[in-house]
Amino acid sequence: MHKKELVLLTQAESLERLLHRLPEHHPQRQFLQIELYRSAAGKRGEDRLARKLVEFSPEENYRFMQNVCLSLGEWKIQIDGLLLTERGAIIMESKNISGQLYFDNQTSEFSRTDLEGIRTVMEDPTTQLNKNIRFLTKFFKLHKINLPIKGIVVFTSKQCEFIAKPQNNTVCKTYQLIDYLFNILNSFPDLATHPHLSKIEKILQKHHSPYKRIPLCQLYTIAFSELRTGIYCATCKNHQMIRKNRCGWVCELCKSVDPLALETTVQEYFSLVHTHISNKQLRQFCNIDSSFVASRLLATFDFEAAGALRNRTYQLKNKN
Structure with a gap:
């Protein structure tokens, strides 16, 4: 059978x-509804990013991988999108955050002001991007992969507006993504030899280690x-x-x-x-x-x- x-x-x-x-009338219902909204919105944002990548057509070979989960000992990361090209690797972090977005370059804080005018200080997504770049740099070094790495944060909500952008990181909206990717590609130095992207992809797939999900009743008690x-x-x-x-x-x-x-x-x-x-x-x-x-x-x-x-x-x- x-x-x-x-x-x-x-x-x-x-x-x-x-x-x-x-x-x-469960006491956690409202909180769980917010969690559901965020989860569904995040998934929609990742789907928008993937659909936008259809327009990316460089002359060189490339690979695009979604939801890349890797670990080095206890250090674990999850990358929303990873673009492998013959010139370099580009990490893409997808954020579905609406409202007016403000990056304070003096305090390194990130805030969002919603349609009601309420300002909320949030975790700066470029901090997570930088962590992932550091991780992948170490991972590539351990596996003798000679490929420079850069990153970009893509805000996928259609209702977001940049009031101030960060000085040291690249952020953009979904419709701007392709132009930004080509700008990043052109900033990579010329490599003496072209890397074998299929081999790099296989190494990443071999070491893929997705997070072990906790059943929701245990997670939320x-x-x-x-x-x-x-x-x-x-x-x-x-x-x-x-x-x-x-x-x-x-x-x-x-x-x-x-x-x-x-x-x-x-x-x-x-x-x-x-x-x-x-x-x-x-x-x-x-x-x-x-x-x-x-x-x-x-x-x-x-x-x-x-x-x-x-x-x-x-x-x-x-x-x-």
């Missing part, structure tokens, strides 16, 4: 599902008892799907049919509750009465199993 492979839901999907499982249980209906957003042998899962409320309802609900469990699941925990989360049925359902997934008999637990397979 072919077993189904599962992966975690995206951060935005996980937050959305968590909100659906919490009571309307939400007890399992606070969650609505049951199998999620993507149509009416309730949790009253029941199993029908011929057509899969049917919602008792809206009568929608979804053959993948159990799969997405198990994905929810790993994204929200815990990194391991047992027969009992599946029954509790999905409102399944029979331990025999739960065992049969668990057997349909391609899990890593540990323990025996009643103590057996399952977890997602590590694909790295």
Whole structure:
């Protein structure tokens, strides 16, 4: 029997599902809605950056990599976009921040003034960019990659306005990105030999080490008892799907049919509750009465199993 492979839901999907499982008046609901907005906005910004790169067409070879996660011991970084060219590497940090943006070159502070005129001091995104440049410089040196590195912060919100830019870093809006990239490329010194970009890309892929995501209930200290249980209906957003042998899962409320309802609900469990699941925990989360049925359902997934008999637990397979 072919077993189904599962992966975690995206951060935005996980937050959305968590909100659906919490009571309307949960004390963390407003905070989680803000977290969902930020996560979704960040993803939209990264997508805008990637779409803009379609216009980038230099004469030389190049590679573009997204969401590059690397580590050197305990030092871990995540790069939104990395452009590898025959002249140099360009780190791109994507920020979806709206409003009037002000970089104070005397105090090294960054602030945003929103549409209501409220000023908020925020973490300067060029600081993160500089950290990533230092990391990648060390990483390239360790792996004998002779490629200079520069960086740029791309503000992807359509409702942002620069009041003052930083003196020592390059920042731009999405529509300006291509011109800025060519300016950075032209600033790189000529290299004696052209680097093998495919080899560099393979080294980066080999050492890719994505962050281990913490289930959201653990991250935000939400007890399992606070969650609505049951199998999620993507149509009416309730949790009253029941199993029908011929057509899969049917919602008792809206009568929608979804053959993948159990799969997405198990994905929810790993994204929200815990990194391991047992027969009992599946029954509790999905409102399944029979331990025999739960065992049969668990057997349909391609899990890593540990323990025996009643103590057996399952977890997602590590694909790295």
